[in-house]
Amino acid sequence: MAAGSLPRRVRRRLSFALVAFSVFILNAAAQETSPPDEQGLAPIELLGKRVFEDKTLSRPQGVACASCHQAQQAYQGNNGSSIAAFARGAAPNTLGKRNTPTLMYASFSPPFSFVEEKDVRTGHREMIPVGGQFFDGRAATLTEQVEGPLFDPDEMNAASKKDVVDAIRSGPYAELLRQVFGENIFNNYNEAFVKISQAVASFESSSRFHPFSSKFDDYLQGKAELTSQELKGFALFKDPKKGNCLSCHVGKETSHNPQDWLFTDYTYDALGGPKHQQARSGSRPDLGLCAQPDLAKKIPAQMRLDSFCGAFKVPTLRNVAQTSPYLHNGVFANLSDVVAFYATRDTQPARWFPRNSKGSVEKFNDLPRSLRRNVNVSEVPYDRKLNQSPRLSEAEISAITAFLATLTDREKH
DSSP, rough: OOOGGSHHHHHHHHHHHHHHHHHHHHHHHHHHHHOOGGTTHHHHHHHHHHHHTTTSSSSSSSHHHHHSBGGGGGGOOTTTTTSTTBBBOSSSTTTTTTOOOOOOTTGGOOOSEEEEEEEETTEEEEEEEEOOSSTTOOOOSHHHOOOOOOOTTTTTOOOOHHHHHHHHHTTTTTHHHHHHOOOTTGGHHHHHHHHHHHHHHHHHHHGGGGOBBBBHHHHTTSSOOHHHHHHHHHHHHHTTTTTTTGGGGGOOOOOOOOGGGSSSEEEEEOOOOOOOOOOOOTTOOOBGGGGTHHHHHHHHHOOOOGTTTBBOOOOOTTTTSSSSSSSSTTTTTSSSHHHHHHHHHTSGGTTTBBBBBOOOOOOTSSSSSSGGGSSSSSTTTTOOOTTOOOOSOOHHHHHHHHHGGGBOOOSOO
């Protein structure tokens, strides 16, 4: 029987089978010839990697996603900026507004929303913000996150979605885009941009961004032992009367599955960190969550928008020893200083904050005075007062810092 006389349903199945077989062959051939850092990637992930590393998309050319999310630094970085906290942008004399967050384990963050939380001690229920991407959750998903740095004038400074799509259309991996999404992918630049963003999100969701290969993961699975110092730090990390770190940087204590230990609950907290001394002069205070576009439309009834000012998303602590500087404004260069700040922020404020013209310590000086009431002063270890003993001693701070170093993934990213 001639192919043209086959029933339509059979022809359609044959067509699908041929397409699937072609993709399989292309994928197999690519795996044989691809460099080591591209082996194991599905076609859509490989496409995402190409976009992620493409320096022709910025204006002027020269900056890619990978410029500020460097594999050797757990997909964090600053593009060679003279100020570690603020990445160098594509345009001359531009710097990012915030410390670059790591992309490791970012794919586990749920979309931004408000969820009900019950206090296990009091039984009180409230709606709290959770998830999203960036420190303020302004992108609901990894796919939405892509366009943020691309079009930020202080970052990649791309002109438009059309400009990005045209650059890829005339670039070396245009054919790969067609192979993944079809021959007509460039017919509509808005649709093409969405597909390109999905490819980047697929790459950022691949296993190289969440290998679960740290010493701590081996410890969970009985493949390694922690030192006495690391074990002490882990115990202090979990102790609700000492570090109490587990209250936000969560893990399931009964589980030996690394995926139950993401070390973040994706909620938002106002820590009241010090102002960065190299922040741009005249810049407005970074209000975090409450400055998220359209947040006023998302918050539950009877909740005040300004109550979220100063709150930033709780980051994962995986690979934290590799992702200096710390906090949303990169004010701390050393991990031990961050742990010490948590413990002594309120007992020894002069250690962290400057004095004003009257000689008083200006606590929480990175926020307007009217919003400093939002800072968390009730949970351990922030519940101490001036000149009281902090929840953690210097030796205990060192132990927690040692434990945090066990969260570093050992394989190259």
